Amino acid sequence: MAKRNARISNAVIKRLPRYRRYLYELKKKNVEKISSQGLSELIGYTASQIRQDLNHFGDFGQQGYGYSVDGLYDEIGAILGLDKEYKVVVVGIGHLGKSIARFTYLYKSGFKICGLFDTADDVIGKTVRIPVMDVKRLVDFVEENKVDIGIICVPPEAAQEVCDKLCFAGIKGIWNFAPVDLEAPAKVVVENVHVMESLHTLVYRMNEK
Amino acid sequence: MAKRNARISNAVIKRLPRYRRYLYELKKKNVEKISSQGLSELIGYTASQIRQDLNHFGDFGQQGYGYSVDGLYDEIGAILGLDKEYKVVVVGIGHLGKSIARFTYLYKSGFKICGLFDTADDVIGKTVRIPVMDVKRLVDFVEENKVDIGIICVPPEAAQEVCDKLCFAGIKGIWNFAPVDLEAPAKVVVENVHVMESLHTLVYRMNEK
Numbered sequence: 001m002a003k004r005n006a007r008i009s010n011a012v013i014k015r016l017p018r019y020r021r022y023l024y025e026l027k028k029k030n031v032e033k034i035s036s037q038g039l040s041e042l043i044g045y046t047a048s049q050i051r052q053d054l055n056h057f058g059d060f061g062q063q064g065y066g067y068s069v070d071g072l073y074d075e076i077g078a079i080l081g082l083d084k085e086y087k088v089v090v091v092g093i094g095h096l097g098k099s100i101a102r103f104t105y106l107y108k109s110g111f112k113i114c115g116l117f118d119t120a121d122d123v124i125g126k127t128v129r130i131p132v133m134d135v136k137r138l139v140d141f142v143e144e145n146k147v148d149i150g151i152i153c154v155p156p157e158a159a160q161e162v163c164d165k166l167c168f169a170g171i172k173g174i175w176n177f178a179p180v181d182l183e184a185p186a187k188v189v190v191e192n193v194h195v196m197e198s199l200h201t202l203v204y205r206m207n208e209k
Numbered sequence: 210m211a212k213r214n215a216r217i218s219n220a221v222i223k224r225l226p227r228y229r230r231y232l233y234e235l236k237k238k239n240v241e242k243i244s245s246q247g248l249s250e251l252i253g254y255t256a257s258q259i260r261q262d263l264n265h266f267g268d269f270g271q272q273g274y275g276y277s278v279d280g281l282y283d284e285i286g287a288i289l290g291l292d293k294e295y296k297v298v299v300v301g302i303g304h305l306g307k308s309i310a311r312f313t314y315l316y317k318s319g320f321k322i323c324g325l326f327d328t329a330d331d332v333i334g335k336t337v338r339i340p341v342m343d344v345k346r347l348v349d350f351v352e353e354n355k356v357d358i359g360i361i362c363v364p365p366e367a368a369q370e371v372c373d374k375l376c377f378a379g380i381k382g383i384w385n386f387a388p389v390d391l392e393a394p395a396k397v398v399v400e401n402v403h404v405m406e407s408l409h410t411l412v413y414r415m416n417e418k
Binding site: 013014016017018020021044079080081082086095096098099102103105109111148149172173174175179180181187189191192193194195196197198199200201202203204205206207209 | 222223225226227229230252253288289290291295304305307308311312314318320357358381382383384388389390396398400401402403404405406407408409410411412413414415416418
């Protein structure tokens with residue numbers, strides 16, 4: 001199904017993975033159809049918001065019938081681009097980089113980690129599913145293998161340099177776990193996971209109570 | 210400095226850790242003062258937004274002088290509650306739980322991980338900085354040690370049960386890495402880190418370009 005409208009707000013986009021997660025749970029329970037009201041009770045958004053969100057992408061539901069769980073799950077996956085495979089490299093194989101390299105769910109859901117990179121002599125050559133390479137090989141590797149996504153797990157002071165290398169090599173997206181804001185050309189999408197900011201928000205809200 | 214206004218919007222709160230992160234970078238470079246304009250160039254918010262945000266918490270700056278970097282860093286830390294120590298347990302010592310248990314920065318910034326818990330016989334008793342305990346001891350441990358924060362790193366299907374135990378034992382905050390939305394009593398603050406949703410957003414934006 002083609003997108004009805006290419007300019008969909010970030011807020012809607014941010015909600016789609018959440019819809020998909022709930023639909024996945026329903027699939028696992030062999031639920032075949034669900035109304036917007038049923039989705040509303042599960043997810044906590046209003047039924048009208050749900051209908052509005054999903055209408056951006058075409059008519060998934062049928063009046064008085066509800067949404068097909070399988071169909072909606074697949075459509076949202078296709079809209080998000082999760083029906084394709086992506087080649088991924090991880091840069092910085094410390095504790096976090098290792099845990100990402102071993103995160104089975106990534107492989108299962110189409111994110112193929114094909115390269116791991118580090119600068120430390122005692123890490124290069126070790127195997128975390130696949131061997132860790134010297135970061136000096138990063139640019140050539142990304143170019144040659146047409147890698148789509150680079151995951152940055154290096155310390156903050158090294159993150160911009162890694163970002164520059166990935167962009168130079170033609171990466172399309174960067175998933176950044178370093179606690180810095182990166183500068184990248186407009187054609188490269190950067191998505192940050194700033195976990196400490198999330199923890200600090202938690203602490204603030206705990207103290208507020 | 211006392212809070213001027215207890216009802217500060219979530220949007221402002223979410224920006225504070227980010228201010229603090231930039232102030233930390235300035236501190237490391239021995240910068241002593243900075244204007245709202247200077248902060249604006251660094252962070253990317255407008256100077257007027259910055260002044261408005263910081264005014265929620267009191268007058269940090271002086272006209273024509275700017276903000277004291279050290280002072281503002283400490284004040285934002287105090288507002289967020291980062292001038293205190295927090296006792297933390299991690300439940301689920303898989304790859305992610307391990308990488309959190311080993312995350313030195315947490316210890317340095319006042320988050321004292323005092324308990325690790327798992328259900329698997331081959332994990333219980335192992336040492337990841339400290340020994341991993343049987344999750345059966347979780348409730349007693351949290352009660353006896355007056356633990357503040359529970360970090361949930363278990364698979365999605367086990368997350369609600371862990372959440373229930375933590376809440377029963379009197380936890381104040383839950384930092385949830387499991388890809389589910391948890392139900393908790395209103396007095397317990399839950400902050401989610403849904404990393405896969407972040408990756409899915411990245412992929413969507415890559416495909417949009």
